[in-house]
Amino acid sequence: MSAVVERSPAARDLAPAARRGALRRLARLRWGVGAAAVMLAIVGAALLAPWVSPHDPLAVDIRHRLVPPAWMEGGTTRHLLGTDQVGRDLLARVIYGGRVSLVIGVFAVLISATLGVLGGLAAGYFGGRTDAVVMTLLNVMLSFPFVLLALAVIAVLGPSLVNMIFVLGVADWPLYARVIRAETLAIREREFITAGRALGMSHARLMFGQIFPNLVSLIVVIATLQVARVIILESFLSFLGLGIQPPTPAWGNMLGEGRVYMLNSWWIAAFPGLAIFVTTLVINLMGNALRDWLDPHMKL
Amino acid sequence: MRGYAAGQLVQLVVVVIGISMLAFAILYVVGDPVLLLLPQNAGKEEFERYRRLLGLDQPLYVQYWKFASRAVRGDFGNSWYGDVPAFGLVLQRMPPTIYLTLAGLGVALLIALPLGILAALQRHSFVDNLCTALAVAGQAMPIFWLGIMLIIVFAVRLKALPASGYGTWQHFVMPAFTLGAFLAPITMRLVRAGVIEVMNMEYIKTARAKGVGERMVVIKHAFRNACIPVITVLGLQFGQLLGGAIVTETVFAWPGVATLTVESIRNQDFPVVQAAVVLLALIIVVVNLCVDLLVGFIDPRIRVRA
Numbered sequence: 001m002s003a004v005v006e007r008s009p010a011a012r013d014l015a016p017a018a019r020r021g022a023l024r025r026l027a028r029l030r031w032g033v034g035a036a037a038v039m040l041a042i043v044g045a046a047l048l049a050p051w052v053s054p055h056d057p058l059a060v061d062i063r064h065r066l067v068p069p070a071w072m073e074g075g076t077t078r079h080l081l082g083t084d085q086v087g088r089d090l091l092a093r094v095i096y097g098g099r100v101s102l103v104i105g106v107f108a109v110l111i112s113a114t115l116g117v118l119g120g121l122a123a124g125y126f127g128g129r130t131d132a133v134v135m136t137l138l139n140v141m142l143s144f145p146f147v148l149l150a151l152a153v154i155a156v157l158g159p160s161l162v163n164m165i166f167v168l169g170v171a172d173w174p175l176y177a178r179v180i181r182a183e184t185l186a187i188r189e190r191e192f193i194t195a196g197r198a199l200g201m202s203h204a205r206l207m208f209g210q211i212f213p214n215l216v217s218l219i220v221v222i223a224t225l226q227v228a229r230v231i232i233l234e235s236f237l238s239f240l241g242l243g244i245q246p247p248t249p250a251w252g253n254m255l256g257e258g259r260v261y262m263l264n265s266w267w268i269a270a271f272p273g274l275a276i277f278v279t280t281l282v283i284n285l286m287g288n289a290l291r292d293w294l295d296p297h298m299k300l
Numbered sequence: 301m302r303g304y305a306a307g308q309l310v311q312l313v314v315v316v317i318g319i320s321m322l323a324f325a326i327l328y329v330v331g332d333p334v335l336l337l338l339p340q341n342a343g344k345e346e347f348e349r350y351r352r353l354l355g356l357d358q359p360l361y362v363q364y365w366k367f368a369s370r371a372v373r374g375d376f377g378n379s380w381y382g383d384v385p386a387f388g389l390v391l392q393r394m395p396p397t398i399y400l401t402l403a404g405l406g407v408a409l410l411i412a413l414p415l416g417i418l419a420a421l422q423r424h425s426f427v428d429n430l431c432t433a434l435a436v437a438g439q440a441m442p443i444f445w446l447g448i449m450l451i452i453v454f455a456v457r458l459k460a461l462p463a464s465g466y467g468t469w470q471h472f473v474m475p476a477f478t479l480g481a482f483l484a485p486i487t488m489r490l491v492r493a494g495v496i497e498v499m500n501m502e503y504i505k506t507a508r509a510k511g512v513g514e515r516m517v518v519i520k521h522a523f524r525n526a527c528i529p530v531i532t533v534l535g536l537q538f539g540q541l542l543g544g545a546i547v548t549e550t551v552f553a554w555p556g557v558a559t560l561t562v563e564s565i566r567n568q569d570f571p572v573v574q575a576a577v578v579l580l581a582l583i584i585v586v587v588n589l590c591v592d593l594l595v596g597f598i599d600p601r602i603r604v605r606a
Contacts, residue, residue: 139311140318143584144577147543148561152326152573155565232442236547239444240562259448266452273445281440288436 032289035282042279046098054080054089057096057249061087066265082267084257090267093249094275100250101279104164104234105227111169113223116176117215121207123177124184134181138174146171150233154242164243168230176222180215187211217294224287228280235276251276308592312585319581323574324367337380376575379564386571390557390579396466397556400479401545403472405534407480408487416491417523423496431488438485443544447478447551464553475552482544483537490533494526501525528598535591539584 045052065087068075075082081090123134150167157163187193188211196210237243238252246253251272258269334350351357355366370376376386419431454474455463465471498504499522507521508514546558553559557576564572 136314136318139315140322143315143319143539143581143588144322145539145543145546145580145584147546148558148577148580149322149326151562151565152577155568155573156326156570228440235442236444240550242562242565255445255448262448262452263456266456269445269448269452273442273448276442276445277440280442281437284436284440 029289029293031285032293035285035289038278038282039286042098042282043102045095046102049095049099053092053095055092057088057092058247059088063087066261066268068265069267081271082265084254084268085261085265090254090271093254094251094271097249097251097254097272098275098279100161100238100244100248101231101234101252101276104161104168105231107165108168108172108230108234109223109226111165112172112226113176113219115170116173117180117212117219119173120177120180121184121211121215124181125188125203125207125211127185131181134177138177141171141174147233147236150237151240151242154237159237159243159245161244164234164237168233172226172230175226176219179218179222183215183218184211187214217290221287221291221294224290225284228283228287231276231280231283235272304596305593308589312589315585316582319578319585320368320371321364323371323578323581324364326570326574326577371574371578376578377571379572380569381564381567386569386575387579389572390560390575393555393557393560394579396554397542397545397549397558399472400475400548400554400556401541403476404479404483404545404548405541407476408483411480411484412487412491416488417495417518419488420492420495420499421518428492431492435485435488438481441481443478443482444547444551446481447474447548450474450478451551466555475548475554478551479541479544479548482548483541486537487530487534490530491526494529495522498522498525528595531598532591532595535588535595538587538591542580542584 061083064079064083065085067079067083067087069082069090070077070080072082079089079091081094083089084093119134119138123131150171153167153171154163157167193206193210196206201210234243235250235252235255238250239256241253241256244250244253246257254272255269255276258265258267258272261268334347334354334356338346338350355363374387378384379386379389382389415431415434419428422428451463451474454461461470461473462468495518504517504521507517512521545556546561548554549556549558550562557580561573561576564570564576
């Protein structure tokens with residue numbers, strides 16, 4: 001089975017550089033694996049929140065309000081990260097807050113990926129008028145300050161979990177559409193598509209059976225990175241008080257409430273923000289590792 | 301060049317029409333202004349009267365036409381709160397937003413240009429890896445949190461800078477840095493990628509062969525050409541930059557358009573929201589057009605391809 005291939009001198013010269021490249025890739029992948037482990041812990045904590053969480057996130061305890069974290073003077077091990085302005089345990093609220101962010105992140109990305117892929121495929125494959133319509137729509141959406149659009153629509157629809165998912169999902173499709181369209185344009189010219197067409201395949205089969213499989217890794221990478229973006233946006237909306245409403249714990253609204261108390265009790269704002277930062281960082285690392293692993297030449 | 305510019309202009313008009321439709325849809329299709337304006341216990345007749353008063357009983361395209369024809373003249377109606385023209389209110393708040401955006405862009409470039417070039421010239425070195433790590437961390441940073449942490453450290457603890465407000469240069473420091481930190485990572489990566497690509501070009505070899513000093517090679521030959529993709533993407537990122545400015549403004553209570561818009565959204569003062577959204581979107585579109593033209597001017601290959 002094995003074939004010994006004589007290396008040409010040129011290939012031997014190339015080898016160290018290539019090996020270094022491979023090492024680099026592996027090193028970055030290691031970051032990705034580490035990040036995935038942290039992400040697993042975050043997701044696990046959010047899923048198992050009722051069992052993992054040390055307290056009820058909504059339990060008010062006025063006598064123990066504004067307790068600092070355990071390692072500071074006046075802190076207790078009962079409340080590892082301290083308590084907020086009405087004595088709710090911050091660790092419990094951070095754990096529960098992850099549920100909202102993750103659910104919104106994942107579902108909004110599912111919506112935007114679906115819309116974006118359909119739009120991008122159609123624009124790239126059919127070209128002509130379809131392309132013009134999709135691209136115009138895309139340009140309009142891209143020239144809108146995304147944050148403002150989301151804010152305005154949520155203000156009209158009213159803040160709720162479903163509305164947030166819907167708005168963030170619909171607002172985010174242009175990014176996918178642009179990349180998918182460009183890729184589709186390139187793939188459409190390849191020989192296997194011409195062959196498929198000659199065999200009499202339908203447009204749908206060419207698009208979804210032939211072109212789409214070539215785009216999967218690209219879509220996975222973008223979608224992973226976009227989850228992080230959506231989480232940041234969601235927390236910003238909640239931070240402004242236009243997203244998830246208190247007392248439901250969400251990282252954004254905790255940060256917004258904590259801002260009022262930052263003069264004396266910095267921890268109320270610090271920990272939910274740290275949770276957002278770590279989650280998005282870990283997701284970005286995973287996305288980068290995925291890209292390197294699936295296709296190091298991917299231009300993203 | 302003229303044909304290229306004309307094509308871009310036509311595209312601009314189409315996009316502007318699209319923007320006006322979206323702004324119109326925000327209020328009139330998604331929501332019901334009468335419900336927002338009248339108290340909940342208002343009678344059915346009152347609702348009908350208001351509906352007619354606002355022209356909401358007419359078909360959508362008639363309503364849109366009215367909205368658009370007034371909007372073209374800068375008339376978005378009066379603010380439902382202050383009873384002053386909404387557009388004027390937005391214009392008034394424009395300068396602080398522009399200053400903040402420019403300051404943020406300046407900070408971003410100040411961080412990104414040297415680091416990006418350095419990282420590109422010493423690829424895979426410690427400096428490069430450090431820069432990449434910083435960029436990855438920076439991109440994951442929610443800037444509203446960064447802003448709050450800066451306030452806690454520099455305003456609350458050290459009492460070195462004002463926590464919020466507008467007026468002196470001290471007020472600019474934290475907001476400009478926050479916004480700069482938002483834009484710097486992506487800019488740095490672009491500069492790095494651009495310089496790396498250019499350094500492998502034949503004309504760099506030629507310049508070196510001619511005996512041009514390494515510093516001149518980098519500054520005059522590499523950096524200039526690396527600027528093109530950076531300008532393009534920065535231009536495209538302008539919407540992002542404004543988005544970042546919106547976030548920054550709300551954290552530092554900056555008296556710009558974004559704070560006004562968020563206030564108006566809270567008060568459900570939709571004429572102001574529409575005026576702000578349309579104006580900001582227009583600015584983005586015009587900046588994008590300028591970038592396209594500028595790039596087409598710098599690099600003749602682009603306008604031929606288009």
